[in-house]
Amino acid sequence: MCSYPFAWQEGYGAFSYSKSQVPNVISYIQNQEMHHKKQTFLDEYKKFLTAFEVKWDEKYIFNELE
Numbered sequence: 281m282c283s284y285p286f287a288w289q290e291g292y293g294a295f296s297y298s299k300s301q302v303p304n305v306i307s308y309i310q311n312q313e314m315h316h317k318k319q320t321f322l323d324e325y326k327k328f329l330t331a332f333e334v335k336w337d338e339k340y341i342f343n344e345l346e
Contacts, residue, residue, distance in 0.1 A: 289342055295328055
């Protein structure tokens with residue numbers, strides 16, 4: 281159960297993977313809770329942007345919930 285109120289964020293990110301990566305994506309989703317205990321979603325999101333060669337500006341990146 282979340283300790284903060286629900287709210288929709290203003291933006292979103294979408295990344296695509298090839299069919300050959302489906303097992304890796306499924307594994308990521310299944311282990312997401314444990315994975316994010318080691319790395320925040322914000323840090324991971326920035327790594328995705330960089331890995332997918334998306335130009336981004338820090339001022340447009342969302343803030344972590346407190």
